Structures are given as structure tokens and as C-alpha cells.
Amino acid sequence: MSERSDVSKRRGSAPRIVLVTGVARHLGAQVAARLVADPRVERVIGVDLTAPPDELAPLLEGVDLHRVDLRNPEIARLLGDEGVQAVVHLAITTAVDYQSGGRGASKELNVIGTMQLLAACQQAPDLRKLVVRSSTAAYGASFRDPAVFTEDTEPREAPRGGFGRDVLDIEGYVRGFRRRCPDVVATVLRFAPFIGEHAGTRLNRYFALPVVPTVLGRDPRLQFIHVDDGLEVLHRAIVERHPGMYNVAGAGVLTLSQAIRRAGRVTFPVVEPGLSAVAGFAKSSGALDFSLDQLDLFVHGRVVDTTRLIEEFGFEPRSTAAAFDDFIRGAGFGPLGPHRVRAAERSILESIQRIRGTVEGDR
Amino acid sequence: MTDGRYEAADADPTSEGDAWDRRVAGLLALLRHRLTGDYSVDEFGFDKQLTESVFLPALRPLYRTWFRVETYGVKHLPEEGAALIVANHSGTIALDAAMLAVAVHDEHPAQRFLRLLGADFVFRMPGLSEVARKSGSTLACNPDAERLLRSGELVGVFPEGFKGVGKRFADRYKLQRFGRGGFVSAALRTGTPIIPVSIVGAEETYPLIGNIRPLARLLGTPYFPVTPLFPWLGPLGVVPLPSKWLIEFGEPITTEGLADSGDDPMVVFNLADQVRETIQQSLYRLLELRPDPWSA
Numbered sequence: 318m319s320e321r322s323d324v325s326k327r328r329g330s331a332p333r334i335v336l337v338t339g340v341a342r343h344l345g346a347q348v349a350a351r352l353v354a355d356p357r358v359e360r361v362i363g364v365d366l367t368a369p370p371d372e373l374a375p376l377l378e379g380v381d382l383h384r385v386d387l388r389n390p391e392i393a394r395l396l397g398d399e400g401v402q403a404v405v406h407l408a409i410t411t412a413v414d415y416q417s418g419g420r421g422a423s424k425e426l427n428v429i430g431t432m433q434l435l436a437a438c439q440q441a442p443d444l445r446k447l448v449v450r451s452s453t454a455a456y457g458a459s460f461r462d463p464a465v466f467t468e469d470t471e472p473r474e475a476p477r478g479g480f481g482r483d484v485l486d487i488e489g490y491v492r493g494f495r496r497r498c499p500d501v502v503a504t505v506l507r508f509a510p511f512i513g514e515h516a517g518t519r520l521n522r523y524f525a526l527p528v529v530p531t532v533l534g535r536d537p538r539l540q541f542i543h544v545d546d547g548l549e550v551l552h553r554a555i556v557e558r559h560p561g562m563y564n565v566a567g568a569g570v571l572t573l574s575q576a577i578r579r580a581g582r583v584t585f586p587v588v589e590p591g592l593s594a595v596a597g598f599a600k601s602s603g604a605l606d607f608s609l610d611q612l613d614l615f616v617h618g619r620v621v622d623t624t625r626l627i628e629e630f631g632f633e634p635r636s637t638a639a640a641f642d643d644f645i646r647g648a649g650f651g652p653l654g655p656h657r658v659r660a661a662e663r664s665i666l667e668s669i670q671r672i673r674g675t676v677e678g679d680r
Numbered sequence: 681m682t683d684g685r686y687e688a689a690d691a692d693p694t695s696e697g698d699a700w701d702r703r704v705a706g707l708l709a710l711l712r713h714r715l716t717g718d719y720s721v722d723e724f725g726f727d728k729q730l731t732e733s734v735f736l737p738a739l740r741p742l743y744r745t746w747f748r749v750e751t752y753g754v755k756h757l758p759e760e761g762a763a764l765i766v767a768n769h770s771g772t773i774a775l776d777a778a779m780l781a782v783a784v785h786d787e788h789p790a791q792r793f794l795r796l797l798g799a800d801f802v803f804r805m806p807g808l809s810e811v812a813r814k815s816g817s818t819l820a821c822n823p824d825a826e827r828l829l830r831s832g833e834l835v836g837v838f839p840e841g842f843k844g845v846g847k848r849f850a851d852r853y854k855l856q857r858f859g860r861g862g863f864v865s866a867a868l869r870t871g872t873p874i875i876p877v878s879i880v881g882a883e884e885t886y887p888l889i890g891n892i893r894p895l896a897r898l899l900g901t902p903y904f905p906v907t908p909l910f911p912w913l914g915p916l917g918v919v920p921l922p923s924k925w926l927i928e929f930g931e932p933i934t935t936e937g938l939a940d941s942g943d944d945p946m947v948v949f950n951l952a953d954q955v956r957e958t959i960q961q962s963l964y965r966l967l968e969l970r971p972d973p974w975s976a
Contacts, residue, residue: 460803463823464724534806538725570723578717620723655716662708669704
């Protein structure tokens with residue numbers, strides 16, 4: 318009895334050697350940096366297909382970098398040789414990178430990469446923790462879905478977008494892994510779209526456009542997670558013991574039009590069939606890229622319940638509205654910022670008073 | 681005349697001007713809130729400010745002057761906490777839902793908002809889906825209904841669905857089948873009382889005499905209505921006939937202690953039948969109170 322509780326306590330403690338995939342991207346680099354700063358973690362191994370860009374170099378100090386293709390059995394050797402105790406899988410691309418082969422390539426990386434990584438994990442002798450980044454895109458978005466998704470909600474329709482389907486596949490592999498390796502604590506985090514003051518996410522770029530395209534007659538309910546809070550949840554999932562699947566999002570809701578107004582920008586409603594044309598144009602001009610995932614999100618919206626996260630992690634991410642405010646701090650207001658609106662209101666009131674004053678004075 | 685007006689203003693030099701000033705300032709402030717996104721929306725998309733300042737005021741003339749709605753038994757609505765309001769559905773387009781929402785808000789002392797459960801169709805349509813969400817509606821499905829009830833809201837449901845609104849004028853005030861009774865399971869699982877509501881008057885607003893099926897199929901709507909005025913008179917045919925409306929809130933049916941029976945089809949169907957029968961009987965009673973649909 319005492320031995321078993323000892324074991325579970327040991328399992329609950331922080332892993333000493335952690336491997337992070339996807340460190341050539343912002344999120345992965347930041348997760349790795351936090352792990353390096355944590356005294357409980359002795360060694361952090363960072364893995365990615367490409368070398369990290371120079372701007373991430375300061376974050377990756379102290380991280381043992383390896384250029385490894387996850388689809389390659391090399392990763393299994395790395396896990397075994399280094400005695401890795403925890404794997405953090407962040408190399409899941411939300412956006413299709415058109416430079417490196419488009420949708421087919423990103424599906425390959427997401428799905429086949431995860432499959433290989435999990436196969437390697439299965440053979441790693443010292444592994445006791447697995448944390449996988451997933452997305453609320455797994456719920457899809459349709460008019461027949463309930464307004465709020467809990468972790469147990471089965472989507473009424475499979476997601477139309479490629480990324481949503483990838484995420485469902487990935488979660489399926491994690492479920493299989495959990496069955497085969499019940500001793501490994503597996504945590505799946507379904508993140509809402511990331512936003513933040515300096516986060517270079519696609520959503521940030523979208524809301525920073527001076528005129529923001531929306532779908533005519535649709536005002537989806539959106540939820541965001543602040544990048545810093547997302548990092549906190551990831552870190553806790555790695556160093557603490559939280560098996561299971563969790564929605565990670567800021568409480569509350571902003572509708573798309575409300576968010577655009579808060580950012581002081583102007584909406585540009587497009588009819589649904591015309592949106593793909595706009596998306597194509599935007600893509601070719603490099604301003605932003607849209608996929609069916611985004612289109613469905615911008616038509617139907619997506620809201621998740623985070624009760625399970627808050628209870629299990631003892632941490633409440635800042636609200637969606639607060640996360641968005643922080644983004645505005647970084648991006649600045651557009652042409653319709655609150656100061657201008659307030660000034661316009663004041664000048665209208667003053668001119669009414671002036672006109673009335675002269676009319677009454679004439680009498 | 682000019683003198684008279686001047687004197688009136690002179691007698692009370694500030695009050696009239698101030699009232700108007702306040703009104704203009706209030707309107708501008710509202711506009712500023714809307715323009716800067718400074719309002720809150722709940723997780724179902726309910727926009728309280730918009731509902732209070734735009735939707736309800738827009739519906740009020742229809743409610744008071746056009747349909748001359750009278751309500752009975754508003755005391756049966758709880759001051760606070762959840763209740764499931766189950767009503768009969770009629771009138772080709774769901775004006776009864778809007779009028780019920782006005783009745784619950786305006787006639788009840790606590791000015792509560794009715795959270796309606798709408799059909800798939802509503803949330804598929806651009807525009808309509810947004811008005812529905814912002815006015816507090818959500819999709820008629822058990823997770824949403826139970827979530828609203830658990831958070832203590834007044835939830836409104838029309839179990840007849842399109843069978844009710846799309847029935848012919850000849851079948852008026854005959855309750856249609858009540859679906860699978862999902863609303864009963866939601867009430868049972870959350871232990872919320874069911875309040876049966878009967879609405880008289882909506883049937884005469886757009887007397888449905890025909891349905892052009894091919895057009896409905898083309899537009900993706902459940903039916904394409906033909907009324908004595910629509911589509912013959914064009915836009916004028918959209919004006920509802922000014923029938924006299926009566927809305928009765930019945931005595932609450934308690935579901936406490938039955939939380940485990942939410943999946944028991946026997947209990948669910950019996951309770952659904954009881955609700956249906958109660959509404960039907962009270963419809964007959966209300967119709968006797970209102971022999972002439974066009975009375976004042």
C-alpha cells in the first residue's frame with residue numbers, strides 16, 4: 318500500500334528530462350524556455366523539423382536542440398538514449414504553410430508525425446508523461462451544435478476543415494496510446510485560438526487589418542486564450558499530474574463584430590459564397606490565409622466549457638475579453654477607437670446645446 | 681400660439697429641455713457603447729443591452745396596440761430561478777414566440793428575459809440566426825436547455841415545432857404532436873417546474889390556407905405559406921392581421937424528486953401528455969372568453 322502511494326507520488330512529481338516538439342515555433346520555444354527556468358526540470362530537449370529562427374534564439378538558451386523529423390524512427394532512439402521522462406507534443410500546425418507543400422504536407426506532419434512520435438513513446442522505457450496540444454477545432458462548428466461544448470460533447474458533424482480532422486485523428490492516436498500504456502499520464506489540451514499582446518498568431522494579424530472581413534448575417538461567438546495563460550496551463554500539465562482531456566479557453570464570449578468594434582476597426586461583411594474569393598485574394602496577397610476551419614468558425618462560432626480545467630488545474634485563465642484587451646494594447650486601436658467615438662459624442666452634444674442656445678437666445 | 685409655448689417653457693424653464701437633453705445624451709451613450717463594443721454577451725450569444733434597447737421596444741407597439749395582448753396568471757412565473765415555459769405554437773411565422781418574450785418581460789415584476797429554444801432552421805439562416813441568438817434564443821437541444829435551466833433562466837419551448845406554426849387555418853387551436861418530449865427530460869433532469877402556457881390569437885394573424893411545396897424546397901424553408909393576403913398583396917401581405925391575443929400562464933407542474941426518470945420514456949411521455957392536455961383545455965377556455973377574434 319505504502320509502496321503504491323510512493324509510486325503515485327513519484328509519478329506526480331515533476332519530470333527531470335523533458336522533450337518538447339515544435340520548438341522552432343513561438344509556442345514551443347516559450348514552453349521550452351519556461352521548462353529551462355523551472356529548477357525541478359534538469360534537462361530540456363527541443364526537437365523540430367527546421368532550425369529555429371534567430372528571433373527565438375534567446376528563448377532557446379539552455380535547450381538541447383535537435384533537428385529531427387518526427388516521421389523518422391530517429392525520434393525513438395533519442396527518447397531512449399536520453400532517458401526522456403516527459404514528452405510535450407506541440408508540433409501540430411494549425412495553418413497550412415504554402416511554402417512547404419500545402420495542405421497535404423501539413424496533414425502528413427500533423428498526423429503521421431504524431432503517429433510516429435507515439436509509437437516511439439510506447440517504447441521509451443523512462444517515459445511517464447505525455448502532453449499533447451490539441452484544439453477546440455476538434456468540435457467543428459455547425460448550426461446544429463449545442464451553444465457550449467463540454468469535453469464530453471460529441472460533435473454533430475465532423476469538422477469540415479483539414480485541421481479539425483487532423484486534430485480528431487491525433488486525439489484518436491492518443492486514446493490508443495493511453496490504452497496501450499496505462500502507466501503514462503496523458504494530458505490532451507484543447508486550446509481555443511491563441512491571442513495576446515505580442516503573439517504573432519494568425520488571429521492577431523486578422524484583427525489588425527484596417528478593414529476586417531466578416532460573413533454577412535453572421536456574428537459568431539468567439540473565445541480566445543491568452544498566450545501567457547496557455548503557457549501556464551501547458552507548464553502545469555508537464556510538471557504536475559493532470560490526466561485526461563481539458564478545454565483551455567478564457568471565460569466569457571465576444572462576438573466577432575463586438576471584438577472588431579473593440580479594436581476600433583471597421584467590419585466588411587461579405588456574403589458567404591463570396592468569402593472564399595476574398596480568402597483566395599487575401600491568400601495570394603499574403604495578408605492572411607483562410608481555411609474551411611476558419612470559415613466555419615466565422616459563421617457559427619465556438620464556445621467551450623472550462624469547468625473541468627479550472628477544477629483540475631486550480632487555475633483560471635483570464636477572460637476572453639481581457640485577453641482581447643491585451644491584444645488591443647499591442648496592436649493599437651483602428652480608426653474607430655473609443656477616444657474618437659467619445660470625442661464625436663461630446664462634439665454632437667455640444668453642438669446641440671449651442672444650436673439650442675442660439676435658438677432660445679433669439680426668442 | 682408662439683406666446684403660449686413660450687410661457688409654458690417659461691413656467692418650467694428647465695424640465696422639458698432637460699428631459700430632451702437626457703434622452704439625446706442617453707441615445708448617444710448607447711450608440712457609443714454599441715460602436716465601441718462596450719457591452720457583454722453571454723455564452724449563448726444573448727445581448728441584454730440590445731434586447732432591452734432595440735428588440736423589445738420594437739415589438740412593444742405590436743404587442744400593445746396591434747394585438748392588444750392580455751395576460752393571465754403571470755404570478756405563476758417564478759421571481760427568480762429556473763422554469764420551463766411550454767406553449768402552443770401557431771401563426772405561420774413564429775410571432776407568438778416574440779409576443780411571449782414581451783409578455784414575460786413586461787408583465788412580470790422582475791422583468792425577466794425569456795430564453796427561447798429554436799429549431800435548426802432558425803440557426804441555419806444568416807441574419808435570422810443572429811437576431812435569435814442576440815435576443816436570447818439558442819438551439820433546441822438538451823445540452824443547451826439543461827445548461828440554461830441549471831443557470832436559473834426562464835426557458836421557453838414550443839414542442840409542436842413546425843407542425844404547430846405550419847398547420848392549416850382549419851386546424852387552428854388543435855395542438856399537434858409533441859415530438860419526443862425532450863423538453864420533459866430536460867426539466868426532469870434539472871428538477872425545474874414546467875409552466876404550461878396557452879396563446880390565443882396567433883392563429884388568426886396569418887391564416888394559412890395553402891403551401892407551395894416546390895417554392896419551399898427551392899428556398900430551403902419548411903413550407904411556403906399562402907394566406908388570404910400573401911403572396912397576393914406583395915409586401916402588404918406580410919402585415920399580420922390584427923387579431924385579439926390572450927396569453928395564459930398555467931399553474932407550474934413540479935418535477936422535483938423525478939431527476940432519475942429523465943430517461944424513462946413512460947414518465948416522459950406521461951408528463952408530456954399531461955402538459956399537452958393542460959394547454960389544450962386552457963385554449964378552449966380562452967377561446968370562450970374571446971368569441972370574436974377581432975374584438976377590442
